Amino acid sequence: MLKAFNFNEIIGGINVLKPLGDRVILQAAEEEEQTVGGIVLASNAQEKPTTGKVISVGEGRVLDNGTKVAPSVKEGDTVMFDKYAGTAVSYEGNDYLVLHEKDIVAVVD
Amino acid sequence: MLKAFNFNEIIGGINVLKPLGDRVILQAAEEEEQTVGGIVLASNAQEKPTTGKVISVGEGRVLDNGTKVAPSVKEGDTVMFDKYAGTAVSYEGNDYLVLHEKDIVAVVD
Amino acid sequence: MLKAFNFNEIIGGINVLKPLGDRVILQAAEEEEQTVGGIVLASNAQEKPTTGKVISVGEGRVLDNGTKVAPSVKEGDTVMFDKYAGTAVSYEGNDYLVLHEKDIVAVVD
Amino acid sequence: MLKAFNFNEIIGGINVLKPLGDRVILQAAEEEEQTVGGIVLASNAQEKPTTGKVISVGEGRVLDNGTKVAPSVKEGDTVMFDKYAGTAVSYEGNDYLVLHEKDIVAVVD
Amino acid sequence: MLKAFNFNEIIGGINVLKPLGDRVILQAAEEEEQTVGGIVLASNAQEKPTTGKVISVGEGRVLDNGTKVAPSVKEGDTVMFDKYAGTAVSYEGNDYLVLHEKDIVAVVD
Amino acid sequence: MLKAFNFNEIIGGINVLKPLGDRVILQAAEEEEQTVGGIVLASNAQEKPTTGKVISVGEGRVLDNGTKVAPSVKEGDTVMFDKYAGTAVSYEGNDYLVLHEKDIVAVVD
């Protein structure tokens, strides 16, 4: 019989989260005060952050003919993504967002 | 442990928004008074602008056989798009609309 | 920073609307009195016009193997289309309807 | 500026309705009294006619590999079709039904 | 102008119903008393018959590569099918059921 | 005119149920008392059996390129399946479950 599995024994030290398929792991940007022409505007509480930094990318999705399509974003990219898309993931005290690449709207080059 | 990520440190200076896949970034036209035969008509408040100028285009969508289809609009094109389509994006004080190419109805040539 | 974009400065003179992909631009027929055997019948107010004249056609849709399928209607064709299909578009004081080719039911040859 | 388009000027004389793609144009059968062994039965008012005669057929649908599949019914065939399928079309005083071939259930050979 | 079409003039004598595509025409089994070990059980009124005899089969569905897949049932087979599947069709005083082959669950060999 | 069809005349003697396509016929396991470390636990009435024995398998599904994929379970396998999946079928006094192969979760090897 298999012993009950203890997650803490397994992850420890420096681990990395590796997303599967066409997924991308992001660290969402902190909401900040926005400035327009030097005037500080209070951030709009109703708008959730939709910008983030790419932490890790998957190997890409598999096409019907069996080839893999490499993701078009890379580690370190700053991206905009669809509000409400993705799965929140908590890992070693930080919060990340795992998105499918299709939910990334644009790269801030 | 990863430090909290500050968006403002990263974007600064002259950045460009690069849409992903078959997406297109538009700047919606300002609603104006319409004239028919010289007579000024008040704009219909119920109709949202459905015309815009293409600011940036993605590399196109990937077909099932692995080839990319280049978008059929280009930077600078004036286009009409489906009302209610797309995602509003705010960037450096300007508002943009990110659309999938399929939501662009026609090009004003 | 990008200047606010003024649509009126851009379109002017003789422009054409060019539909994208498998789209077709139609000018809907005016509702008229119908005659059967010389007797004039009042048009049925509940039936919206479903006949139109093709003004412009797109380049066709792209198949999964990358080839384009040319539309099977052409400029000048009179067509019948699904009621409720399409997007109304207003351009230089005229109203048009932009439809996907699949919403065109038949050509009146 | 484009002139308003008058449908009556365009169709006149002997025109034919040509369905697009995998569509078929039918003339629905008139509901009649049904006879079983010589006894006349009143037609069931709740059942709409589901039999018709093929007036015209489209060129067939385009497969993903670009080839056309010719329709499996032909002009003059008597067919049964799914109740509620299709679009009613009125043309020169007659009522027709435009169906996708997939909504034709069987041919009465 | 096309004359009104009279269905009775067209079908007469010995006709056959030919299903289209991947369709199969069945004659549903009459509900009977069920016997288990010689004891007659009243049929369960809540269960509709799900067994039938194949009367006629279509030529099969067309794959995306253009080839036809011959149906895996044949005339005369006794089959079980999904309750609620199919379209009831009345023809020359008999009731039939037209099903897509995918709604046939098993053949009673 | 076709005679009314009597199911009992046709099936008789030793018949087999042959599932179509990617279907599998199972005999669901009887719910039993569960024992953990020798202690008998009453079965949980809210959990329906999700284990069964494969009685018969279809020839497999047809891919878009026309080839058949043989099922990955075989007669005699003990399998676990999605609760609520499948169609209950009664045949010669026994109850079976007809499932699509995709609804089989695991094989107990």
Next chain:
Amino acid sequence: MLKAFNFNEIIGGINVLKPLGDRVILQAAEEEEQTVGGIVLASNAQEKPTTGKVISVGEGRVLDNGTKVAPSVKEGDTVMFDKYAGTAVSYEGNDYLVLHEKDIVAVVD
């Protein structure tokens, strides 16, 4: 007539669960107290465990061209998965979760 089938006679001794297709069998991690900077936080009762250890993987899904895509996780991997995804399975006194590979979000490398 087939005898009623008794599941306990069949599974006994050391059996393995073998998932089908693109499925993966996981043992979910036990919820533990989380520590941030040495301070023990009570686990959030509203968050269900979303981390697990891969016990067994299927042979992978079959593409439309007939080839199999090997899963990108392997036995022993620690993975994060979509909350609410998968089917709970009880086997020899242990609880497992059977997931489609697409519901695995990331591997903790």
